[in-house]
Amino acid sequence: MTPRSLLDRVPSGLSLVVWAAVWELIGRFGGVDLIPPMSSIAVKAVEIVQTDSFLEALAVTAQAFGIGMALAIVVGIPLGVAMGVWRPAEKLLNVWVNIFISAPLTALVPALMPLLGIGQTTVIATVFLFAVWVLVIDTQAGIRHVGSSLVDMARLFGGTRTQIFFKVLLPGALPEILTGLRLAVVRGVKGVVIGQIIIALLGFGELFELYLQNFLMEEFWALVFVVFALAFVLVEAVGVVERRFDFYAGSR
């Protein structure tokens, strides 16, 4: 069997185990205090997730993320739709959406603190700011992708504007909207973590700070990996929904 066909049979995600093993070796024999062995990090991770402080941090983080994402959806999708169907909206706002989607919004977080207080509201605003733009852009792209012949068809059969919107445009744009949602979740998760570590008094940000100040490296890494895992599961969950509607993305 050639190496190629051998690799085809091994699930690609399995290479992460190889990386974990490399980490374990560095942790055991590398002599770097900052990198404890993977096995002890894993043990610590199991311990940590059962502590009250973790659960509290998770609750605070989930709240900030949830509210921020909800706002991003409530604002982003309608804005994207507006920009998709109404040219003046597109022309007036496109520049700004394009600026904010790639600008280092991190720099805005310190400005939010005196405005919204050094607390949960600022984190919520950070999540919103990180997540909303990609939703706007993808929703807009989705609306544009709906073939004009579908719209013409609906009009010829006497569809009202409302009907065309809800029965043709919105379902037509759904694949892109879901892609936008997944990317918004990726950015929102980054936003919640960045907001919290800048503020350093809340949720996971507080825990990270606490572990680092006290040089609790096993705890620190354990929390990092738990947060990474949570982020990955969350994004994949949206990805599952996205793929369910992907079948008609190419044929509209």
Added chain:
Amino acid sequence: MNAMTRPLPAKSPDEGTPIVRVEGVAMRYASGVTALDGIDLDFPRGKLTTLLGPSGCGKTTLLKIIAGLIRPTAGSVQVEGRPVTGPGPERALVFQDFALLPWATVLRNVAFGLELRGTPKAEREAIAEKYIREVGLSGFENQYPNQLSGGMRQRAGLARALTVNSDILMMDEPFSAVDEQMRRKLQEDLLSLLQVEQKTVIFVTHSIEEAVYLSDRIVLLSRRPSRVSAIRDPGIPHDGPPDQIRRDQRYLDTVDEIWDTLKQYLQ
């Protein structure tokens, strides 16, 4: 099986020996799908042979096997008596999707086959110019593919295949991506071109009219798993004016006859 094949009129001494011989070629995929099931075929030298069959019958697969791009799971292909193990200089392919480099001009695209062979720039561009003229693309040398119509892109694809001076020209549904009128024009131009360039052409299409119009010989393939279902020789001379062919009684008869055969494969 070769009910309609008549002995081909001898023009050159080589005429008798087939230039390409396909023996027992089969293609079975790991998924269990059998695309080709024991194909035996000879391609006569200097003739245009068409592989015709329903969509998904594996005609492109067979062409790619002859081109040496895919290895069959059984059987062999011989070109000039030598077994095919990969692409070779005596075979050139014209692609269905043109396969032009989007970042290169027409001139570089047409010369690209020679560029890969290490022909010096001035020399290969001179050759490319000649074929660009021959296929009617003069004046478009410095355009990029996205600035050309589908028909013009395929002219570039054809010119590129001609530059390498291969005896065998393989064409994979070359005109299927262009509109009907342009297709007719390209077909006529191909016939005129072949009167100048002595080539053996293996042509894949799903259009009966196109096959009958162009071919010296038509190989009908059945649905998957594909076999040779019949071989037709329309017997229409291709050295006359191209626009006479569609009035030829033999053209109309052969089209009807092939349609009767292929109909059974459709549902």
Added chain:
Amino acid sequence: MTQIEPSRRTEADAAALAPAAAVAGTAPPIATEDGVIGARSDAGWIWQLASFVLVLGAWEIAGRWPISLAFPPFSRVMTALVEMTAAGDFTHAYAITLPPLVVGVTVVGVLGVALGIAMGLSRGFEWIGMPLMVVLQTAPIAALIPLLTYFYGVSATSKTAAVILLSAPIVVLNSYRGIRNTNASLIDMCRCFLGTRLQQVTKIMLPHASGMIFAGLRLGISAGFIGVVLAELLISPTGIGDLISYNRSIARYDKMFAAIVSILALATITLSVLQRLENRLFRPDHAVS
């Protein structure tokens, strides 16, 4: 374990869909219900101007209202921006902020691109590297930035490391995808005309991937800006990050916003210049038409 499909749309594609070019006025024509909007069709600059007047005007009004003392109007922020520029504040700040960004992006531009290309060409590299990169791309790596001080202290090295950490995954993944998404028919064509594997890579795959690699670098720079700002806010209060934090601490909110506007503007201008360059260099076919 999740199977990772190279063709799925990811962050990279989304951001590529949203080119900063809109700022530069080179957005591709977009088909809509009622026809095609050319970027420069009907007096695009009037809309551009209206767009800026609308948003900046809203800022001015909200600032004068005032919503909050911590939200100065646009005009005051601009005055502060001019003052600070005249005083040389920005020259100092960016002399500190930019070198780690440039060094980090250069490192990623060499090693990250090389790794991505290797992953695109070799099944082994792909197997070992791809899942890690996908996880890193999804994960909030910013959480690791505070840790960097333990490795490199409060130094420019820490900042460079932050830039590398945040920008590497997107650069690697884009380079990988650029190679992997090479049109199969072009590769067949190259084989058919007896191209060697080396020619396949240098004449087909690399030119094909170059646009995407460059786009990856652009996205990497965008991520690098985030990295360097975060590092300056979190671990080493210097440069532009310090300008923001310091002015916040002494409640000079006009100066704070001026610093923020400067970094947002710098990033936006950099990225849109790169976008234009990208269109010019890697899509001659688009630029000519």
